Amino acid sequence: MAAVQNVLVVGGGAVGAATATLLADAGVSVDLVEITPDVTALGSGITLQGNALRVLRQLGVLDECLALGYAADQLVIRAPDPAGTVVARVAEHRSGGPDLPASMGMYRPDLARVLVGRAERAGVEVRFSTTLQELTQDDSGVDVRFTDGSTGRYDLVVGADGLRSWTRRLLDVPLETRSVGMGIWRVFAPRPAEVVSSEAVYGGPCYIAGYTPTSEESLYAFLVEDAQDRTTVTDEEKLAIVRRLAGAYGGPWREILASIDDPSAIHYTWFEEHLLDAPWHRGRVVLVGDAVHTCPPTLAQGAALGLEDAAVLAEVLTGADDLDDDLLAGFAARRLPRVREVVEASLQLARWQLAHEQGDVPALMGRIAQLTSAPA
Ligand SMILES: Cc1cc2nc3c(=O)[nH]c(=O)nc-3n(C[C@H](O)[C@H](O)[C@H](O)COP(=O)(O)OP(=O)(O)OC[C@H]3O[C@@H](n4cnc5c(N)ncnc54)[C@H](O)[C@@H]3O)c2cc1C
Known part of the structure; x- marks a missing residue:
């Protein structure tokens, strides 16, 4: 039996939808509230690296995503000259394993539709145009009042509501987001x-x-x-x-x-960048994804890290019988060193670019490829 029987996920982005799906697949009753009126995502693209593709495979949506998106195994570097001369073709590391492409580009709204659709098929109750207005918790659960006037009581609330997380603010967790x-x-x-x-x-x-x-x-x-x-x-x-x-x-x-x-x-x-020190929970409310870590996309790892959060949180919750402080503390303790290293490396790349400094980019990329190749 899982450590939780019913969970509220706040936010229907990639991380919220993945968390909700993996919990629902394990037999947990899951509600998901999304503040926007529909499945939305900025009409742009995203690059998902091997460690993100690994989670998409776990969710059972990899083939659907690969059919919609565009997989690749190399990065082409061109010179800033009028001909756009190719200066290098760099083989990308298959961090998801040899049977997965190194990366995949995808239209963000396609990814959002696939993930929310999968959550709904898993039995997640998805409510759009809704969010939580307030929450109070005691030793055995969290009482939530929603913006539509309804209420609910949950074993656990997962705040996956992004960079400017409202759940984080309700918990009074200070976190400065810097440009x-x-x-x-x-x-x-x-x-x-x-x-x-x-x-x-x-x-x-x-x-x-x-x-x-x-x-x-x-x-x-x-x-x-x-x-x-x-x-x-x-x-x-x-x-x-x-x-x-x-x-x-x-x-x-x-x-x-x-x-x-x-x-x-x-x-x-x-x-922008921020990284919340452990713990990532207060009582029975835990934060994941951009709500706790964000970094410049110089390594295209933001969503990948968040998808890893989802997989690890679901594993931790479904692998234990009781929800207690140690369980959620253990979740953040497992995630933080890896997340910190990727966030720091992403920032380092940005700093080198800002300073027009060469930096040892291959060594940094190699270190991160090694790190993200290991299971989360
Ligand atoms: C310019 C740029 C490029 C990037 N490129 C990449 C890339 O190539 N690869 C990569 O891996 N990452 C990339 N990222 C990072 C990636 O976009 C994020 O890490 C990822 O989207 C985080 O997912 P999330 O689900 O945590 O948050 P979000 O995607 O922000 O989703 C949060 C969801 O919560 C909802 N929400 C917000 N407030 C509430 C509320 N109060 N109640 C209910 N719902 C709420 C939102 O509407 C949204 O649907 C990039 C980021 C930027 C800024």
Whole structure:
């Protein structure tokens, strides 16, 4: 028997949906509340590394994701010259194991639909446009009042509500989220036929300008600049900035640039970072995913780490008979060293780029590949 019989998951992102599914598969009754009205995710792409693919396989959705997405085993590095000269083709490490591709690009809304659909099929009761308003807990459970006026009592509440987690705030857990100093433009666009894996250009007007195929037809392109206040840019300005930045690069960027004409397919955000020290729980409420750790996507590991959180939490909860402080403390103790190392390495890469410093990137990448290859 699991340590919990009924659980509330707050947040229907990748981490919440995965946690809910794995618990429901083990016979736990799970409610999931998602504040948005529907399965939503920013209309951009995501790169899922081998350790994330391992969790997708555990969830039984890997084949569906691979059919929708675009798997690859190499990274192409190009020079910031007018021809976009290829300077290296780097074989990516298969951190999920030899039977999984090194990475997979995917359209975020596709991933969200697959994961929430899987949670619903597992029997998770998913409620949109709903969140928790307040919670009170005692030794045997958590009482929750929802924004629609309903109430519930749970053995455990899992806060998977992202970077600015409301659950974290309800628990009064202080955590400062800091800007890394970089901002990223992301564009969803058609895939030029010659782009068959992630490609990156270091230098030029951006720290990094790259793209990753997300399906046979599509890719997401990104341009990383100094963090700036872009909150008031108009659609026309958005297009002009992205065209100017992208226009500085050659090779497949030319074709991508020619297709950039829809401002609604362009998103801007800052790179931010935070990492909560252990414990990640207060009483019977535990936090996972971006709610406790976030880092610049320089290693494309944010969602991967969160999916690992989901798998480890489900394993811990379903492998014990009783929920107590030690069990949840053990969860964070198991996760924190690995998460800290990946967050630190992601930040180090960003710092080197900000300082225009070479740094020993291959050694850092090798260390993280080794780490993420081991079971979470
Ligand atoms: C620019 C950028 C690029 C990235 N690229 C990659 C990448 O290539 N690969 C990778 O692995 N990671 C990447 N990441 C990181 C990745 O996006 C996150 O780590 C991941 O989405 C975290 O998942 P999550 O489920 O914890 O949080 P989220 O994805 O933020 O999901 C949280 C969910 O909770 C909901 N919610 C919020 N508040 C409430 C509330 N009060 N009540 C109920 N629901 C609520 C939200 O609507 C959302 O659905 C990137 C991040 C950024 C910023």
